[in-house]
Amino acid sequence: xxxxxxxIHDRRSIRLKGYDYSQAGLYFITICCDNKICRFGKIVDNxxxxxxxxxxxxxxxxxxxxxxxxxxxxxxxxxPNHIHAILxxxxxxxxxxxxxxxxxxxxxxxxSNTPPRSPSQTVGAIVRGYKSSVTKQLDLMGFKGKLxxxxxxxxxIRNEDSYQTLSEYVINNPLKWIDDKFYMP
Numbered sequence: 704x705x706x707x708x709x710x711i712h713d714r715r716s717i718r719l720k721g722y723d724y725s726q727a728g729l730y731f732i733t734i735c736c737d738n739k740i741c742r743f744g745k746i747v748d749n750x751x752x753x754x755x756x757x758x759x760x761x762x763x764x765x766x767x768x769x770x771x772x773x774x775x776x777x778x779x780x781x782x783p784n785h786i787h788a789i790l791x792x793x794x795x796x797x798x799x800x801x802x803x804x805x806x807x808x809x810x811x812x813x814x815s816n817t818p819p820r821s822p823s824q825t826v827g828a829i830v831r832g833y834k835s836s837v838t839k840q841l842d843l844m845g846f847k848g849k850l851x852x853x854x855x856x857x858x859x860i861r862n863e864d865s866y867q868t869l870s871e872y873v874i875n876n877p878l879k880w881i882d883d884k885f886y887m888p
Contacts, residue, residue, distance in 0.1 A: 727793055728792055728859060729777070729790070729860035729866060730789070730790055730791075730792070730858070730859060731787070731788070731857065732788045732789075732855060732856070732857050733785055733855060733856040733857075734786045734788075734851065735785040736784040737849040739785075739885055742756050742783070743757030743760050743781050745783055746782075746783065746877050746880040749878045749880075751780065751781065756841055756844070759837060759844075760837050761781045763836045763837045764776070764779055764786065764788060767790070767833065770832070771832075773792055773793050773794075774790055774791065775793060776788065776789075776791075777870070780873055780874070780877070782877070783887070784885055787873045789860065789869060789870060830855050830857075834855075837850065
C-alpha cells in the first residue's frame with residue numbers, strides 16, 4: 704500500500720466547516736451499502752420488501768432514540784442498497800420539542816462558539832453507531848465482507864420547504880426506484 708500523500712489523497716470533508724453537528728436541528732441522512740450492492744431486500748410493485756438483513760437495518764435505526772435520548776426519528780426508509788432518514792436532535796433529551804427546528808441566519812447555518820457536546824451526541828456518531836450495530840448483527844448471521852460505504856451524506860434542513868421536499872423524497876423513494884441514482888438492477 705502506498706503511504707499517505709496529501710496531494711494525491713486529498714479527501715475534502717463534505718461537512719460544513721465550523722458547524723456543530725450536535726446542535727438541535729433537523730438532518731437528512733443517506734447511508735449507502737458498499738459498491739451499491741443490494742443487501743436489504745428488493746422493490747416489488749413499488750414497495751420495499753425487506754429481507755432479513757433489511758429487517759435488522761430497519762430495527763437498528765428504529766432503536767436510535769432508545770440509545771440516544773436527544774434524538775427523534777422522523778421519516779426513514781431502508782431501500783435495497785441504502786437508507787434515507789430525517790432525524791431531529793433536540794436541545795433537551797426526551798422533551799419532544801425541537802427548540803431550533805430550522806437554523807438560518809442570512810441563509811447560512813448557525814455557527815456554534817460553544818464546544819461540541821460528547822462525540823456520542825453528533826450526527827457523525829449517530830451514523831457510526833448505527834453502521835457498527837448493523838454490521839455486528841449481520842456478522843452474527845454469517846455476513847462476510849464490507850457492508851457500508853466509507854462515508855455518508857448529510858444535509859442540514861434549514862426551512863419548512865426543504866423539510867417537505869426531503870420528507871416526500873424519502874416517503875416516495877420506492878415509487879421512483881428505477882430512476883434513483885442508487886438503483887442497481
